[in-house]
Amino acid sequence: MNERHASVLIVKMTPLDDVLLNPAIKHLEELGFKAAVFNVPLHVPLTLYNWKRRQFKAETILDLVKREFSDVPYTAIIAVGYIDAYAEGLNFVFGYSTQRYGTVYVKRLKSDDVSVYQSRIIKEVTHELGHALGLEHCDVPRCVMNFSNSVEDVDKKSVFFCEKCSAKLSSILKAKQRV
Ligand code: ZN
Ligand code: ZN
Numbered sequence: 001m002n003e004r005h006a007s008v009l010i011v012k013m014t015p016l017d018d019v020l021l022n023p024a025i026k027h028l029e030e031l032g033f034k035a036a037v038f039n040v041p042l043h044v045p046l047t048l049y050n051w052k053r054r055q056f057k058a059e060t061i062l063d064l065v066k067r068e069f070s071d072v073p074y075t076a077i078i079a080v081g082y083i084d085a086y087a088e089g090l091n092f093v094f095g096y097s098t099q100r101y102g103t104v105y106v107k108r109l110k111s112d113d114v115s116v117y118q119s120r121i122i123k124e125v126t127h128e129l130g131h132a133l134g135l136e137h138c139d140v141p142r143c144v145m146n147f148s149n150s151v152e153d154v155d156k157k158s159v160f161f162c163e164k165c166s167a168k169l170s171s172i173l174k175a176k177q178r179v
Helices: 018-030 058-068 114-132 151-156 163-178
Strands: 007-012 034-038 055-057 076-081 085-087 090-093 095-098 101-105
Touching (some): 018 114, 095 114, 101 114
8 A cells, every 4th residue: 555655734623622623644654654733724715604504614614725725735625624615516515525535524423432433533534535535425335435414324334435536546646746
């Protein structure tokens, strides 16, 4: 797996305890990514808040992340925050991504059991990174790219890419290196 020299910058959108983020960083490194945390939180303005829904709109936060981090020398940028967000047509999202940029919303992933909370964050950060690098949803139930509609779905899947997604990711990253 170490042929992957892709680098990931994790950006905080709200204060987040290292206890919550460190396991995700460690997991990405175990998958062969170089991962770093940018410790200056991204300021998400209240103008992006929908007061009727009491949620942030994921599309507009993603635009902000794209604007603020377009110049950074990382393969992918994943912003993580204790935020509840929705996307067009969806009641809520755990994450929302586009090419190179991803966001993860941990508020609905919270559990009184810290290890469960950490595990959910690992899975959603890995999932959104998969999207940011070009992977789509996967039908394999244990695959981290399986779509999760609830925390129960998140708990059911593993922290790993299935064989098919893993192979696809490797070829995407190899193609990127050639550029
Ligand atoms: Zn997804
Ligand atoms: Zn898969």
